[in-house]
Amino acid sequence: MAMSKHLKVQEFIAIKEKPYYMPMGKEIELFEAAYHNMIPVLLKGPTGCGKTRFMLHMAWKLGRPMVTVSCHDDLTASDLVGRYLVKGGETLWVDGPLSRAVKAGGICYLDEIVEARKDTTVVIHPLADDRRILPVEKRGETLAAPPEFMLTISYNPGYQSVLKELKQSTRQRFMALDFKYPPDELEIEIIRHESGADAELAKKLVMFAGKTRNLKDRGLTEGASTRLLVHAARLINSGIEPAKAFEAAISFSLTDDTEMLETLSEILDSIL
Amino acid sequence: MGNNHPPGEKPRECISSLPERPGEKTRAKKTKAEENNRDYACLKDELARNLGFNFFEEAEIEALLGEIEAFGEMSRKVAALCLQLSNTSSNLVERTLGHIRRARASLPEEELGAWLTRAFDLLDSSGLQQAVSFISKSDEADLERFKNKNPGAVKLESISARLELYLKGISGMDFRIRASGQIIENPCYTDSSAIYLPERLDVFCGARENLLLYRLMAAHKWAQAAEGTLAPAFESPSPTEGQPPAMDAAKEASDPLERFFSAFADRDFALDLYNILESIRLDSFLKKEAPGLFEKAKSLRLQLLEGRSVPDGLPQKEKDAFIEGLFELYLAGGAEKAPYKVSTDGELSQKEIWRKARGHKCAGESALALFDLCRMAERVFPHERYTPANLLFIGRIRPDEVAREAFEKQLALQRKFEGTVTKIIEMPDMFPQPRGTGKKTRAPFRPAKPGKTYLLIRGKLLELEDDLLEKALKNALPGGGPVPGGVLIDGAAAGGRHVYRLSDFPFEDEGDKTYDEASGQTGGKTKKTFKYDEWDYRRGGYRKGWCTLYEQDVHAGHGPFVEQTLKRYGGYVTALRNKFELLRSEPRLLRRQMDGDDIDMDAMVEALADMKAGLFPSGEDLFVRYERKERNIAALFLLDMSGSTKGWVNQAEKESVVLMCEALQALGDRYAIYGFSGMTRGRCDFYRIKSFDEVFGTAVKKRIAGIEPKDYTRMGPAIRHANSILAKTGAKTRLLIVLSDGKPEDYDAYKGDYGVEDTRKALIEARERGLHPFCITIDKEARSYLPHMYGAANYILIDRVRKLPGRIPEIYRRLTA
Structure with missing residues (x-):
């Protein structure tokens, strides 16, 4: 078909190298079991705790291509399923990432699903139950998902807003994996692996992160994520002065509030 | 009406109540200077009257007023202070004026202003006694100290919130910070939930160092609480060393720490020795948990050590010198250069004690060591009684406070x-x-x-x-x-x-x-407590933390009030809904877009036709897109629930609320409804009828039915609280709609100009925070103070109560369209 060559594949990642992932519990086994039983999976957890990395790791492990869609509040159903474009006086159908993942039997990962519009989330419902179909209304056709296809979504329950709540009808279609920030020893290990930092620095980073996580809901919406810690460690490895790196990579990312920043720098002062 | 005032009615016998003045009607036109003069004049009038009540002679009063007059620019502040004092006792006025006169002799104008402000602050925060004692310190030396106040001094008040946050972050525990009220005797201590610190620190010249000292104090107390210093647990000591004092009693007493220490012959000695032993031990805790702080504190400690000079060389008593030596060794972190090396036999060598204390694993070990040391001390320094020293940032342990807190916790749990x-x-x-x-x-x-x-x-x-x-x-x-x-x-x-x-x-x-109510952290359905400042126009400053506001639910009412109202307004409600639904923004179809959800067929056909005709297509805008323009509005309705609304006004307010709910349901704007009333600054009630996150359901309907007149109208704190609730919504347009029926008034001095000015200030604060306050007043007459209080374009007067329910949705529509 003419349109097959127009398939955009840039969102598809066929993972060749093993992405580093340090398991915290039985999540790898659970995910594999879900995959083989065709159960869609919901990943929840705070930002930067390793959800996306876990997905990359699993896609590599299961040997499936993965397409990631970062949801935003203007994401429409046709952004996911596909739309007609006009090319040289003719209309042309282009599949959306979801359709492509279904056709290719890959893993579709909808990141931060709550950000998407409510009417958009409903599109995935028939795919996420035992029907495993994707109706493409505009073309009047229905795509049936092959057994290799898997749907995964993620969301961050930390933002306690009524508007950002996942509907029961959506969430009850998924098996859920709860991600947390790793325990101290593991987090130190992860930082060292990701940034090449020494044990002393990694320990300080984890200590500071712990203190910021204490301040969650006391002025911070979220504590420092593992990702931020890795950033800070990398900056320091490139020769940036630790205090500056902590500030730039962690404190300033966490908040704009001057008073909070002062508190954070006081805490930092007490650690470094 | 008898002695007790019915809610909302002006209490008559209150001495300081302001009389209605004839000049009030024209006040809006007057200039600021004239206004000041007039305020000053009535301050004097009131003062004169108060003095008169206390049988001051006409001439005496005249003389006092003349004296106030002599203060020139300061005279208004002085008059306000005197008036406040005269409410308690007129005799204070005379004395106070004398002190102020003396203070003026040695203080420049602006310093005198600051001095008076400090007196006001003390009056508000600590009461008359403290303020009077502050004013009476008008000696040269005292004022010199006030004048030469260290620019690097740090006030606890200004940093306590930050310090609490800091402690929460670094320790993960919830500590409250309180002022200890003592500076020399015992600067800081903890009762395990609250940490008491000195009101201000000016030990060092730089604010940084003083702040660091505050942090060190707080961290030290945290270490004490976290590491069990306040509840030492120990096995009974080795029996060979003789019977340790009253161990069993210590275990069972309700105040175990006090029992423990009072069992020693020299209680204060044991207390301070134990504290130092523990502090030496806690150093390793601090080093582990807050390495940075510990490092920085080292130089601070050395500075403190250097500044620690005892006037007559060594302390008189050997026992005191022993403690001093050990404490200085602690400050120096065990370094040899500590100046006091009390030459005793090997038993009580401080160096040895320090070394051992460092090795202690828990508070129990320190307690055991304490037994031995005390026994030795009795032998080495017989018949000496220890004079407690100022142990700087480690303070002194307060067994009584620890016991009180433990008891309260236990009681709450029970x-x-x-x-x-x-x-x-x-x-x-x-x-x-x-x-x-x-x-x-x-x-x-x-x-x-x-x-x-x-x-x-x-x-x-x-x-x-x-x-x-x-x-x-x-x-x-x-x-x-x-x-x-x-x-x-x-x-x-x-x-x-x-x-x-x-x-x-x-x-x-x-x-x-x-x-834990005081911290304002109580969740759930219990009352939440908040503190708000209040504007005192006479002194041109805020009274800090003056009003205590309690947020709570309105008691659910019975009876189908909402349903009845809806029935009564029947057709009007339907029309209202329709009107508001029109305002609602539906997703709009945008045609001829570069990119979109679907193809714009008209544009497509046109373009194709153009191309077929050999024309250049008019554009590539061939798509349609749905766009949802959202009304990002949050509105908070604040209802006056004072006693004066009894009857029609209350009824009209309730009906208005029902109609507004209907309209806003149709419109889809976010809205909340709160009511306010209360009595005196100590009890400002703030009633939740519907919060932003609640749906308009049965619970809310019941609460609407339960709205009823309560006490007085203190508008300031209610508006300030509504401000902070609205500010949290994060909506683009934030609307505060206040429904009231007249002048702000409370049982205490909150009336007349004072109430008007505070309300005005609260509304100005709201505007400064980017809110849009709008006030609806139900009154038969257009009062002259209204434009001044609300701001000319920000209020509307409704003269007939019955009109309110019909008007309010219109007003809202106009405000938000």
Whole structure:
């Protein structure tokens, strides 16, 4: 078909190298079991705790291509399923990432699903139950998902807003994996692996992160994520002065509030 | 009306109440200077009247007023201060004026202003006694100290919030910061939940160092609380060393720490020695938990060490010198250069003691070492009594405070437990099934453990989740204690039965939360407490933390008020809904877009036709896109629930609320409804009728029916609280709509100009925070103060109460369209 060559594949990642992932519990086994039983999976957890990395790791492990869609509040159903474009006086159908993942039997990962519009989330419902179909209304056709296809979504329950709540009808279609920030020893290990930092620095980073996580809901919406810690460690490895790196990579990312920043720098002062 | 004022009515016999003045009608036109003069004039009038009440002669009053006059620019502030004092006793006025006169002789103008402000602050925060004692310190030397105040001095008040946050971050524990009220005797201590620190620190020249010292103090107290300094647990000491004082008593007393220390011959000596021993031990804790702070504190400690000079060389008594030497060794971190090396025999060598203390693993070891050291000290320094020294940032342990806090905690826990247990008893079949098929619990089977105590009640075992609780219940049970029918038994006697926990039961945390109420952190449905500043126009400054506001739910009313109202306004409601639905923004179809959800067929056909005709297509805008323009509005309705609204006004307010709810439901804007009333600054009530996150359901409807007139109208704190609620919504347009029926007024001095000015200030604050306040006043006459109070374009006057429900949706529509 003419349109097959127009398939955009840039969102598809066929993972060749093993992405580093340090398991915290039985999540790898659970995910594999879900995959083989065709159960869609919901990943929840705070930002930067390793959800996306876990997905990359699993896609590599299961040997499936993965397409990631970062949801935003203007994401429409046709952004996911596909739309007609006009090319040289003719209309042309282009599949959306979801359709492509279904056709290719890959893993579709909808990141931060709550950000998407409510009417958009409903599109995935028939795919996420035992029907495993994707109706493409505009073309009047229905795509049936092959057994290799898997749907995964993620969301961050930390933002306690009524508007950002996942509907029961959506969430009850998924098996859920709860991600947390790793325990101290593991987090130190992860930082060292990701940034090449020494044990002393990694320990300080984890200590500071712990203190910021204490301040969650006391002025911070979220504590420092593992990702931020890795950033800070990398900056320091490139020769940036630790205090500056902590500030730039962690404190300033966490908040704009001057008073909070002062508190954070006081805490930092007490650690470094 | 008798002696007690009916709510909302102006209390007449209150001495300081302002009379209505003839000039009021024209005030809006007057210039600011004239206004000031007039304020000043009536301050003087009031003062004169107060003095008159206290049988001052006309001439005397004249003389006093003349004296005030002589203060020139300051005279207004002085008059305000005198007036406040004269409310208590007119005799104070004379004395105070004398002091102010003396102060003026040695203070420049602006310093005098600051000095007076400090007096006002003290009056507000600590009461008359403190203020008067501050004013009476008008000697040259005292004022010199006030004048030469260190620019680097740090006030606790200005940093306590940040310090609390800092502690929360670094320790993960919730400490409250309080002023210790003492500077020399005992600058800082903790009762394990609150940390008491000096009101201001000017030990160092730089603010940075003083702040660091505050942090060091706080961290030291945190270490004490976290590391068990305040509750040393120890095995009885080695018996060979003779009988240690009253060990068993110490274990069982309700005030174990005090018992422990008072068992020593020289209590104060033991107390300070123990504190230093523990501080030496806690250094390693601080080094581990806050390495940066510890490092920075090192140089601070050395500076403190250098500044520590005892006037006459060594302390007089050897015992004092011994403590001083040990403390300085601690400050120096064990370094040799400590100036005091008390030459005693090897037994009491401080270096040795320091070395040993560093090796202690827990508070119990320090306590044991304390026994030995005290015994030796008795031998080496016989018949000497220790004079407590100022131990700077390590302060002095306060066994009484620790005991009080422990008792309060225990009491709170006990009350909560009793409350829950009573409910369990009252409700049959309240015990959830363990391992049952019922949906209620999936709790795993928990067998009773021998050696632990459980409460046996109605044949079921209940876990006591806290040692404190166990202690409290042991005192109360058995014998018809607070939990009837309950017995405490040991786990061994329970024969491995299933143990329930309080958390197994659906109700919890509704109980008494008094002991952490002050922090304003209580969640759930209990009252939340907030403190707000109030504007005092006379002194041109805020009274800090002046009003205490309680946020709570309105008691649900009975009767179908909402339904009846809807029926009564029948057709109007339908029309209203339609009108508001029109305002609602539907997703709009945008045509001829570069990119979009679907193809714009018209554009497409046109373009194709153009191309076929050999024309250049008019554009590539061939798509349609849905765009949803959202109304990002949050509106908060604030209802006056004062006693004066009784009758039609209250009825009209309630009906307005119902109609507004209907309209806003149709419109989809976010809205909240609150009411306010109260009596005096100590009890400003703020009633929740509907919060932003609640839906307009049965609970809200019941609360609307429950809106009823309460007490007085103190508008300032209510508006300030509404401000902070609205500010949190994050909506683009934030609207505060206040419904009231007249002048702000409270039982105390909050009336007349004072109330008007505070309300005006609160509304200005709202505008500064980016809110749009709008006031609807129900009054028959257009009062002259209204434009001044609300701001000319920000209010509307409704002269007939019956019109209100019909008008309010219109007003809202106009405001938001």
